[in-house]
Amino acid sequence: MTNNSNNAQVAGKTSIKTYRDAINDAIREEMRRDPTVIVLGEEVSGGAGCDGEDDAYGGVFGVTKGLMPEFGRERVIDTPISEAAIIGAAAGAANNGLRPIAELMFFDFIGVSFDQIFNQAAKFRYMFGGKSKTPMVIRGTVGGGWRAGAQHSSMLHSIVTHIAGLKVVMPSNAYDAKGLMVQAIRDDDPVIFLEHKVMYDNECEVPDEQYAIPFGEAAFPRQGKDVTIVAISNMVTHAIAAADILAEEGISCDVIDPRTVSPMDDEAILESVEVTGRLVVVDEGNPRCGLASDIAGIVAEKGFHSLRAPIRTVTAPHTPVPFAPELEDAYLPNVDKVLAAVREVLGA
Amino acid sequence: MTNNSNNAQVAGKTSIKTYRDAINDAIREEMRRDPTVIVLGEEVSGGAGCDGEDDAYGGVFGVTKGLMPEFGRERVIDTPISEAAIIGAAAGAANNGLRPIAELMFFDFIGVSFDQIFNQAAKFRYMFGGKSKTPMVIRGTVGGGWRAGAQHSSMLHSIVTHIAGLKVVMPSNAYDAKGLMVQAIRDDDPVIFLEHKVMYDNECEVPDEQYAIPFGEAAFPRQGKDVTIVAISNMVTHAIAAADILAEEGISCDVIDPRTVSPMDDEAILESVEVTGRLVVVDEGNPRCGLASDIAGIVAEKGFHSLRAPIRTVTAPHTPVPFAPELEDAYLPNVDKVLAAVREVLGA
Amino acid sequence: MPYQEEFLLRAYRSMRTIREFEERCIAEFMGGNVPGFVHASNGQEAIAVAACIDLSDSDIIGSTHRGHGHCIAKGCDIGGMMKEIMGRSTGLCKGKGGSMHIADIDKGMLGANAIVGGGPPLVNGAALASKTLGTKNVALSFNGDGSANQGTAMEAMNMAVVLQLPHVFIYENNGYAEGTAANYGLGCDSLTDRNAGFGMPAECVDGNDFFATYEAIKVATKRARDGGGPTSIEAKCVRFDGHFIGDPQLYRGKDEVKNARKNQDCLKIFRDRVIKEGWLKTAAMDAIDKEIKVEIEQAVADGLAAPHPDPVTDLMSDVYCSY
Amino acid sequence: MPYQEEFLLRAYRSMRTIREFEERCIAEFMGGNVPGFVHASNGQEAIAVAACIDLSDSDIIGSTHRGHGHCIAKGCDIGGMMKEIMGRSTGLCKGKGGSMHIADIDKGMLGANAIVGGGPPLVNGAALASKTLGTKNVALSFNGDGSANQGTAMEAMNMAVVLQLPHVFIYENNGYAEGTAANYGLGCDSLTDRNAGFGMPAECVDGNDFFATYEAIKVATKRARDGGGPTSIEAKCVRFDGHFIGDPQLYRGKDEVKNARKNQDCLKIFRDRVIKEGWLKTAAMDAIDKEIKVEIEQAVADGLAAPHPDPVTDLMSDVYCSY
Numbered sequence A, B: 001m002t003n004n005s006n007n008a009q010v011a012g013k014t015s016i017k018t019y020r021d022a023i024n025d026a027i028r029e030e031m032r033r034d035p036t037v038i039v040l041g042e043e044v045s046g047g048a049g050c051d052g053e054d055d056a057y058g059g060v061f062g063v064t065k066g067l068m069p070e071f072g073r074e075r076v077i078d079t080p081i082s083e084a085a086i087i088g089a090a091a092g093a094a095n096n097g098l099r100p101i102a103e104l105m106f107f108d109f110i111g112v113s114f115d116q117i118f119n120q121a122a123k124f125r126y127m128f129g130g131k132s133k134t135p136m137v138i139r140g141t142v143g144g145g146w147r148a149g150a151q152h153s154s155m156l157h158s159i160v161t162h163i164a165g166l167k168v169v170m171p172s173n174a175y176d177a178k179g180l181m182v183q184a185i186r187d188d189d190p191v192i193f194l195e196h197k198v199m200y201d202n203e204c205e206v207p208d209e210q211y212a213i214p215f216g217e218a219a220f221p222r223q224g225k226d227v228t229i230v231a232i233s234n235m236v237t238h239a240i241a242a243a244d245i246l247a248e249e250g251i252s253c254d255v256i257d258p259r260t261v262s263p264m265d266d267e268a269i270l271e272s273v274e275v276t277g278r279l280v281v282v283d284e285g286n287p288r289c290g291l292a293s294d295i296a297g298i299v300a301e302k303g304f305h306s307l308r309a310p311i312r313t314v315t316a317p318h319t320p321v322p323f324a325p326e327l328e329d330a331y332l333p334n335v336d337k338v339l340a341a342v343r344e345v346l347g348a
Numbered sequence C, D: 001m002p003y004q005e006e007f008l009l010r011a012y013r014s015m016r017t018i019r020e021f022e023e024r025c026i027a028e029f030m031g032g033n034v035p036g037f038v039h040a041s042n043g044q045e046a047i048a049v050a051a052c053i054d055l056s057d058s059d060i061i062g063s064t065h066r067g068h069g070h071c072i073a074k075g076c077d078i079g080g081m082m083k084e085i086m087g088r089s090t091g092l093c094k095g096k097g098g099s100m101h102i103a104d105i106d107k108g109m110l111g112a113n114a115i116v117g118g119g120p121p122l123v124n125g126a127a128l129a130s131k132t133l134g135t136k137n138v139a140l141s142f143n144g145d146g147s148a149n150q151g152t153a154m155e156a157m158n159m160a161v162v163l164q165l166p167h168v169f170i171y172e173n174n175g176y177a178e179g180t181a182a183n184y185g186l187g188c189d190s191l192t193d194r195n196a197g198f199g200m201p202a203e204c205v206d207g208n209d210f211f212a213t214y215e216a217i218k219v220a221t222k223r224a225r226d227g228g229g230p231t232s233i234e235a236k237c238v239r240f241d242g243h244f245i246g247d248p249q250l251y252r253g254k255d256e257v258k259n260a261r262k263n264q265d266c267l268k269i270f271r272d273r274v275i276k277e278g279w280l281k282t283a284a285m286d287a288i289d290k291e292i293k294v295e296i297e298q299a300v301a302d303g304l305a306a307p308h309p310d311p312v313t314d315l316m317s318d319v320y321c322s323y
Ligand SMILES: Cc1ncc(C[n+]2csc(CCOP(=O)(O)OP(=O)(O)O)c2C)c(N)n1
Pocket: B042, B081, B083, B105, B109, B112, C064, C065, C066, C114, C115, C116, C117, C143, C144, C145, C146, C147, C148, C174, C176, C177, C178, C239, C243
C-alpha cells in the first residue's frame, strides 16, 4: 500500500491505479453485476447526436470513459444541461427499481439542482414513513487547485452534510474511492460522492476485485499520540505530509481520515483525542458552519475532558475561491498551514 | 421594552407592534424614503390578473400588505412561480441601481433558486474584483411549529451562513426585526433576512421612527454569570423563558441573541464565556455543520481556556421535519430541553 | 354505448369519493382535526379520475400540493389517507408526511409535492425506469398552471422528449396559482402551444368534461406505453375552494365560485351526460353517493380514533435505510 | 449604401479584435500563460458585434462562459481583459475572476457566467431596473443552444414576458454544448419556435452573416427600448475551436471544422460582402488587421508584465462592501 491508502487490507491481486480509474472500475463492475445500475449526466459519454466519435469524453474528467461502449446509451445516458432534471430523473428512477449514478460535472452545480437533492431525494424515506427507498449516487467534483474560479472550485460538502437523509462520501485515495463507490452504489440511500479534482491522477495500490468499504468507518493513514489531525478528501494528502515531517522532529501525529462525513466516525476521533488531548481539523471548505467547526463542536461537547489545548481548525478563509494562482494557493490549506496549526496546539 | 426586545434604547414615540407589522413598517418607510427600493415575489401583493380585490394577500403571511396600494405594481411586483428568476431579477437589478427586496415565501424554496443566491449574488463583488455592489434583501420564512411538514418547515440558515458573500439576519423580536430590516435594505451587500413564522404575531414595544441596527452586534436579553446561553431566532424565546425559570432557582444565565449570524458577534459570546465558563447553544436547525456546532467550534478554538465544562448544543435531531404535531413538538428545541442542557453543564 | 357500465360507475364512484373526501377534509380542518396546510382539489375531480382510471398499480403518478384527488383516483386507501392527513401513526406515511407529502409507493403514487414543480423531474425518473427495465409502465405527472412556470417543469419536458420517456404531463389549469391569475403568471397566450414547442404532442381539453379529458389522456398514455414519448395535456378546470383551506379568496370575482359550482361542476356535468345518453341511471349514482358518505364518515371516525405517532421512536426512524 | 463607412469599419474592427484576441488566447493558454479553463469564441464574432455595436455603456449585457467576444464587442479594454485572463492584479477584476467571471460594470458588461443558464435571470434584473427607473436602457443576454435547456433560462423568458422587460435573449446556436449536439440536447425541432411559445417575438438568423444578425437584433432592441418587451433571436453559428481550449473534439465530424473555417467564417463572409457591395476597400480592412495584431501583441506583453495579486490583502478584500 502506498502513502494515501487505508488501514484495511484486502487479499487477492492488486494493481497500481489512479483515483479516476478506481472509480471507473467500481462503476463498471457494479454495472456488470447489476443491470439496474445506470449512469446519467452531461457528457458522461459525450458525442450524443454528433458526427464524430462516441464516448468522446467519458465524463469531462474521463471518469466514466468506456462505460457507454460497453453498456450502451440506454444505461449510460447523456443528458441536456438540466441538472434539476438529471437529479430528479435519478431520484424518481431510484424509487422505481433502478440504481442511478447521476453526475454533476462540478458539484458547484448543486445550485440549480438543490431542491431535487435536499427536498426530494433526501426526504422521501422519512416523509413517506419509511415506505420508499432511494438508492442513488450523485457524483460531483469538488475543490480548488485548477484555477477554475469562484463557480467551479467550491467544496460544498458541509452543505450536504447538514441535510438529514443524505450520506456524504469523500475519498482521499484510489483505494478508498473504489471501495466507497461500490458501497455507494449498493447502498439503499441517496449518497453524495465527492471527488476532488486534483486527485484524479493520484495512484495507489488497489485490489482488482470488488470490495465495499462500509460508511462511517474512518481510516488511519498515520498513527501517533501527540496530536490528532482530522483531515478529509485532498486535505488528507497534506495531513500525511505534515505528519511525516513532524515525525522526523519526534512529534507523532494521529491522522484520521473520516472518509465519509455523513455518517461520520465520531468515535474514532473522540478515542484519538482521548489519547492525544490535542486536535487539529483540516478542511478545504469555508469556515462558517463548515465541517471543521462541526468536528470541533462535537469534540467540545463529547470529548471536552480529553482536551488539553484549544482546538485548531485549518480551513479556507470566508471568501469565494479566487482565480489567480497566487490567490488560490493562499486560499487553500496546505502543508505549512497544517504544520503551523499542529505546532500551535502543541506549543500552547 | 417587553421580554424579547433588545438591549438598545431608542428615544421618541413607540407603539406595541407585532413582528409582522414591524417588518412591514421598516419596508414601507424605506420605500417612501428611497424610490429605488422595490419588492418582488409571489403574492407579495396578490390578485394579479384577477377579477377580485388587489393586494388580496400582501404576502401569504401578510407582511407586505398595503405596500402595493401605496407604491403600485411597478414597485411591488407579483411574479410567476419562478424562484430562480425572482432572485436573479433582484440580483441583476441590484447591480443596476435598485435595492430589491425579494421574497421567498418559504425559505425552503432556496432549493430551486440556490444558484442565483450562492453562485451569483453572493459572489459578484469578489469575482468582479470589488467593482460591483449588490444591495438586495432576500426575505424568507423559516422554522417549524406550523405542522407544515418536511418541505415548508426547515431553518436552513446554516447553509447560507456557510456562504461567503451573504449576510444572514435572524431577528427574534419585533424591535430587532424593524431595525435589522432597515439596515438590511440600506446595506450594500446581499442580505438573507429570515423570519420565523411562529413569531409573526409576537409583539413588543417598537419605536415609530426608522432606526437601523448594525449587523454583527449581539443583543443581551438576560444577563448573568453562571452560564452563557446563545440562542437565535425563535429559540431566544425559549432561552429567555429558561433563564427566567432558572433565575428563580438562583442560577443566573447570560442570554445572548446574535441577531445576525453572519457577521456574528463572536466577541460577545467569548466575553460572556470568559465570565461563565459554560456554554449552551440553542438552535432550531439540524445539528451537522449547523450554527450550534459552528458556535461551539469557535469557542473551542478561541475561548477554550475559559471553558469549565463541555459545551452543550440543543438542536433539532438529524431528521427532516415531521408532520404530526407530536413528532414536530418532539423535533423542536423547547424550554425543557434548554433547562436540561443548562443543568447538565452546571452539574457536570 | 361507448363505455361499459362498470367503467362509468367506477369513474363516478372515484370522482364522488374525491368530492366527498375533500369536502369532509375542509370541515375537519375547520373543526381543528387536521393540522397544517391543506389544499383541496374539489372541482377538479374529473381530471384525476380520467388520468388514473385505466392505470395499474405499477404505473406511476407524481402529484402536487393539491394531491388528494390524485391519490384517491390512483387507488390509495381513503382510510389511510385520512389518518395521514390527521397525522396518525397508522396513516399512509405514519403521520410523517401529511397532506402535502402523502405518498403510496405500492399504489404507484410517488408522492404529493410541497415544492411547486418538484414532481415532473421525478416522474421522468419513473418513466426512465420503465424504459430501462422495459416494463411498459407509464408515468404521469400532475402540474398546475402556476407550476408550469417553474424551471424544473420545463427542464423535465425537454428531457422527456430527448430521452423519449413514457411520461404524460398533465397540466390542471384551474385559472389560479394561489391568488395570481394563470393568465398573469403565464406570459404566453396558450400553455398548450408553449408545451408543443418543446417537441411533444400537446392538447388542451375541457377538464370539467370527464369524457373529453379521458379520451385525450388515453391517447397520450397509449402513445407513451408504445414508446412514442411524452405528451402534454392541459385540462382547464375550476378550483371550487380556496388555494388552501381557510383562504378568504378576496382575489376572486364576485359570484365566480357560485357560478362555477353551478355551471362547471364536473360531477354534475358527468351525471347530466350519462343520464342524457342513457348510459347510467340516476338511482345507481345516488346509491353510490350514499355509500361514499358512509365510507368517508367511517374514514373520519377511524382517523380520529387512530393512534398518534410515538415522539421518541417514530421521530428518529426512517431517515435512512441503514446508517 | 445602407451602412455608414464608419459603422462598417467599427464592426469589422470589433470582429477582427475578437478573432485575434481569441487566437492569441489559445496560443497563450497552450504556452502556459493563461491558467484555468478558457472557452474561446472565435467563429462567433459576428453575433457579439451585431448585438453590441449600437449599445451604449448604460445598456447592459450578460454573458456566458464563452464571453471574451461579448466583452470586446461591448467595449471592454482588451488590455484589462488579457490581464484578467492571465490572473493579474491590474486585470478587469483584479485577477479574482478570470476568463469565466470577467465583468466590467462600467461598460455595462454584467459578467461572464460559469454557470450555464446563470445569466438570463440576472439580465432580467438589469432590464427591470431600466423599466423601474425609466432609463430606457436595454438589456441583452447571451445564451447557448445548451443553456437553452437550463430551467433558469426558461423561467427568465417567461418572467420577461410577464413583466414586459426590455430584454433581448440572444441564443448563439453553435451546434454544440460541449461534446453534445444541439439537436440532441434540444428536444424540439426549432429553438426559435419553442421560444416563440413563451409569448415573445422570436426569429432565427444566420449568425455567420453579420448583417442579417445585426438587422434582427436592431429590431428587437428597438422594440425593447420602446416598451415592447422581450424578443428571442437565435443565431446559428460555428464554434471554430474546442469547447474549451485543449479539447480534442473527437466528437466532431471529419473536416467539419476545416470546412466551416473555409465556408462559414463570419469575417470572410463580411469581407466578401462589403467588397462585393463596394461598401469597403480591402486595404482599409487589411490596415485594421495590422493595427489589431499590434494591439493584441501589446496586450499580451502588458499582461505578462503585469503584477500578480497580493496573496494577503487581495485574498481577503472585496467579499463585502462592509462587514
Ligand atoms: C417552489 C415553490 N414555490 C412556491 C410555493 C408556494 N405555492 C404553493 S402552491 C402555489 C400555487 C401553485 O399554483 P398551481 O401550480 O396553479 O397549482 P394549484 O394551486 O392551482 O393547484 C404556490 C405559489 C411552493 N410550494 N413551492
